[in-house]
Amino acid sequence: MLKMKSMPFAIASVIASGALFATPAFAQQDGQNIQRVVVTGSLISRTDTETTAPVQVLTAADIQKSGKTSVAELLTDLAANGAGTLGTGFAGAFANGATGVSLRGLTVGATLVLIDGHRMASYPLSDDSQRSFVDVSSIPFDAIESIEILKSGASSLYGSDAIAGVVNIKLKKNLTGTRLGAETGNTQHGGGKTHRASFSTGFGDLDTDGYNAYVTAEWRRQGGIKMSDREMFQWDNADWRSRGGNNLTLGVPTSLNGKLTAASVPFLYNPAGTNPAGVANVDNPANYQFLTSDCDFVKYRAGACAVRNTFSYIAPPTENVNVMAGFTKKLAGDWELGLKASMFQRNSINNRGANPLAYNPTTFGGTTSYWNGVLTSGIGRVASTLIPATASFNKLGAAARMYGYVPGVDPTITRDNTSKSTRFAADLKGNAFGWDINAAAGLTKVALDIDYSGYLDRSALYAAINAYGANPNDPNGWNPAGGNSPALVDKISPRFSNHMESKLNYVDVVGSRELMQLGAGPLALAVGAHWHKREQNAPPSEMSRIGRTGNTDAFVIGKETNSAVFAELQATPIKNLELDFSSRYDHYDTYGNSFTPAAKFKWTPSQMIGFRGSYERGFRAPNPAETGNAGSFFTFNVINDPINCKGGKNTNAGSVVTGACAINPTYVQTTGGNLEPEKSNSYNFGIIIEPLKNLNASLDYYNIQVKNQIVTAAGNDPTFFPDFARGPITPVDISNGDGTSHVGLPAAGPILYAKSPYINLGGTKTSGVEADVRYRWNMGEMGTLRAGLSVNHVFSYITEAADGVTYQLAGTHGPSVVGGATGNPKDRAQFTLGWTRGPLDVTGTMNYVSDFSSLDPSVGGTDCASTAGDVGGRNFFQNLVQPGNYCHVASFTTTNLNVQYKLSKNLTLKGSILNLFDRQPPIDVSTYGNAGAQTAYNASLHQAGAIGRFYSLGLNYTF
Structure with a gap:
């Protein structure tokens, strides 16, 4: 039987073997007039799309055939997407609801996301309250022309944040005709029902009419998936006793909670009650008083008063409304003006706190507020929450603790997020004085409105409880057992809102031209300048600032201005050898200057084989979250x-x-006052082969070293x-x-x-290889077969601590401190196999993630027999010996199937099954993405398994 860990390499062998049956042919130009294009990672237009750096291109057709319904789902499956990725299922994230890409596993802060080659405002809430990123979950399918993923550093051209690579999302430039689309889908196991509708129309031909105008709109709604929808699976089962662990089911008394925990019914407990010989107070039924008849001591101890988790989301409900309009006009001479305006809106409901809100049994220490550098603790402290013996509902005759969940209040801390991304962009291109000119300017903004519920004003709560205890008829009194008026619920659990914004305005100018013939080709030069001003205004909510309900959000208020000049020089000094040199000089008003050069080459000794390599320096400037x-x-x-x-x-x-x-x-x-930018050095070397017609492959080695990383002192120093x-x-x-x-x-x-x-401290060094294979076989009347394989293998992922100690984290759960405990598997792969015959198109996609250790050596997780391995901070095996099999996370493979059939020239039927074989996610006891909910799966790597098999059916009509 083929072992799963060898799957990617087996697939590669199959493709290569099948290719041997094709007729050999050299790669040749067919003599047609091939258009020159600018590929991400270069400023100079070219006809050869195999560049000096590896670039993966996803076309609009690839996106449609993926079977996915959102860009976030699509990019999550990238083989190059590694540790630190931020997915929509990562409920424990500061920026939950948003999605970010982490190329090479260097976190979302080291991957630059561009829209049409230009910067976009970041999400107002930073990942882990620190790392800035562009939320890709709000970008609609139908507006995308292609996605280019540059898998090498690019600070020499694009500046800060491009340490690990660049994701350039290219939106449609022009469109003619009208397209209508509708799609609906559902999961096999409940929840997650999805509906999507789109509309696009455009008119005007650039060549004949001199202009084109279009508008595209999309609506998508996805229902939430709750823990209760998946409770039949082990990874969603909180009772670990049969697996050698603890019972973490809410409302069940165990030794972990001292046999006293909030249950489905509030109860009073007398800690100073009777203690018969051999019976502890906590084991004496006489010391308990349950406030309703739905539970008693016998039921409570038997676990019959447990609380079913019907409130925590595995996948939050979302709704997207997106509109984009474009206008392109040919001007005098060779000049062309393009204008785009877009509004992408995403609404999602997230509940980061996964447990319902409970009464405080003995005291409430108050909330802590941090604002403008001032830390205030103990706000609203309640010195004693004991229910006095004189309280009307206390029948125990002594001061008692009260355990239970607060009835009538939203069961968890809930955030109703509405993120609205707006972008106005103008691009002007033409020719002047022998130079090809591209000028651009843009206004971009992301506004985030959050409605909060499920928080408690505990000082008001206990004042109301005491009022009820003194007089049950007091209209301001709170009955702990429930039945309170909506007005009183709103008083002790106020609902409130917050508005946050992130803005980025930019101006780019690039000029390029061929200077002269040098050796075997032209010497081409591109020079440019960039300016942007960025503002992040994400204050705390008023309730958080005054400490009435505790802290609700990280807050960031800051700005930066960046000015830069850059240049690229490209030459072919001898036949088949392409050299590329680039450099950039940046000035930030927050810290100073950075200079980032790069040198690249591509040598093709024959039409069948080529070699490429590069050396690049990169940087990440301290952002407003770190300096403001x-x-x-x-x-x-x-x-x-x-x-x-x-x-x-x-x-x-x-x-x-x-x-x-x-x-x-x-x-x-x-924040730190004297932070320096993170700096990187990266090396890449690759081989490109095209041994047969329609078969091309590349293998690229990468080595990236990041120094001077900006980290928090706790856990790092x-x-x-x-x-x-x-x-x-x-x-x-x-x-x-x-x-x-x-x-x-x-x-x-x-x-x-x-x-x-x-602080600036330590560094990270990672290396690996990425293989990319593409094959297309024309089988005549049998149709066309196409296959693609992308594999990423991590050789090494080393972090260096302040004392010089290094930790090898490839194939482990680290770095959990800076990467969100998302796991660091050594291998990721994506294999696609498609067949087209006449009106029928069938595409299968297999996504593979290798196994890895659940331990993180960098935070002391080195012993499988102890809870040191549970770096996520959960209590599956607290006070017990953790079984060795839970120190390992198994490999995971999902298969997606997409079928399209043209019913007529204009009408296309589409059907998809995601996670075709209904693979469940492997158990992962260490990730903290869903820690509060006590689920045991990795939402960043294995979310498709938690969702389960998903069916969808849709129609597209064009005219």
Whole structure:
């Protein structure tokens, strides 16, 4: 049987073997007038699309045949997309709802996304509150002409952020005729119902009429998929006892929660109640009072008062409305003016907090607010949340704790995000004084409006509870069991909104010409200048700023201005040898200057084989989130409270039972005043072969080293010791070491937070190879067969810590601190096989992700037998020995099928099945993308498995 890990290489062998049956032929020009084009990664037009750097091109036809319904889904499957990618299923992300690309696994901040070769405003919420990126989920299918993925650094031409490569999304330039499209789809296992409709129309011929005008519009709605829709699968099952772990089902008492946890019905517990011989307080039914008859002590202990997770999304519901208009006009001479205006709007509902909101059993330490460099903690602190013995609903005769979920309030923290991207662009091209001139200017903006629900004003809540306890008829009193008025619910759980914006305005001018004949070809020169002004205005919501409901968002307020000049020189000094030199000088008003040169070559000793290579320097400028008025609250890997968690277990004598062991402490991210840009050096070497007609392949080696990385001190600088701010010491449950506990005063108050600044520290070095094979076979009356294979293999991914210690993270879960714990598999591959005969077109696409370790050595995950491997900070195996099989994430392969049939000249029927074989995602205990929801799959790599088999059917009509 063929092993899955050898799948990509087996596919390559099959293609190569099948090609041997074709008739050999050299690659030849057919004598026709071939149009010169500018390919991403160069400023100089050319006829040969095989450039000195590897560029993958997805045409509009490729996109339509993928079976996908969004650009986000399409780019997520790129073989070159690696660790740190941001997908729509990544519910734990700061920028949840948006999608970013991470080429070479160097995070979304190191991949530059362009629209028509120009910069676009970033998403107002940065990834991990730090990394700027362009949200590709808002770009519509029908507006795209092609997508070019440059898989090498390109700072010498494009400037900052192009360390790992460039994704250039080219929108339609002109369109004639009218096209109508409609599509609907659904998942096999429930949820995710999708509808899509599109309309495009254009008129005017550039050659005959001298102009073209068009408009295209698209609407797409995708229903949400909740955890309850997939609870039949192991990765969505919170009860891990049969797998050697803990039962994490909400509402089930276990040793992890001290047998006291919020259940489906609120209840009171008397911690000072009777304690018969041999029976701990917590095990005595007499110390409990359930506030409704739906649950009692027997049911509670049996797990019959568990809470079904019907509120957390595996895939959030989204709706897109997109409109774009274009106008192109031929002017006098060879000049041409192009104008585009677009509005892409995406709405999504995300619930980053995955658990319902619970009452505080003993105290509430208050919220923490960080704004304008001022940190204020303890806002709205409630010194005691104990229900007094005199309360009308307390029948225990003593002050009691209250456990339960707050009824009537949205079950989780929910964000209704509406992102609106607007772009106005003008492009002018022509010829003057022997130069080909391309000038462009654009105004781009992304506005984000968020409606919040599911937050609590806890000081108001407990004031209302006390009012009800004193007088059940008080209109301002809160009945903990439910039945409260909508007005009172709105008072203790206010709904509020926030508006954020990101703007980027640019001007680009490029001139190119052939200077002279030099050797075997022309010496071509391109020179240009770039200017952009960027503003990010993403303040905290008012409720967050005053600390009434706790922190809701990271905030960024800042701006930058960049001016740059650049040049490219291309020559063919001897036959078949192409040389390319480029350099760029940037000035940023935030830190200073950067100079980034590059040198490339391509040598084709014969028409069957060619070689290419490059050396490039790159940089990433500190962005407003790192240098402006910015801040956020974050957590990363698990630690034990050095004071209150004795010996690393909550069952050891003297340990605080809950909230001290295996915790994710909160850090307050502060900005740095003297940050330098990240800098990179990259090398690429490749082979291009075309041994047979219609068969071409390339194999490229890459080596990228990034230094001076901008990281947060916590978890990166070993000399950084957090100065934890703690709350007041209050009575808590303390373990006796024998399975029982007592109420007492701990040695220190609970950890509230610690500050962590941005610093320049350490680096990353990654290397690997990427193979790309394309074959087309004309079988005569049997039709045309086409095949394509793209494979990325990572040789090495090394991070360097401040003390000089390096960690090899290829094939592991690292780097979880800067990459979102998205996993770092060594191999990714995409294989497409298509067949066209007459009106029928069938395309199959196989996407493969190799296996990898669930450990991250860079944060101490080196031992499979301990919870050190659970870098995601979840409690699957807390206080237990983690089985070795959960230190490994299995490989994952999905297959998509797309069929198109032309019913007539104008009407096309389309049907697709995504995840044809309904492959479920492999278990991953370490990713924290859905940590709060306690799902055990990797949403960045294996989201297609969580969605399951998806069917769609559509029609397109053109006239």
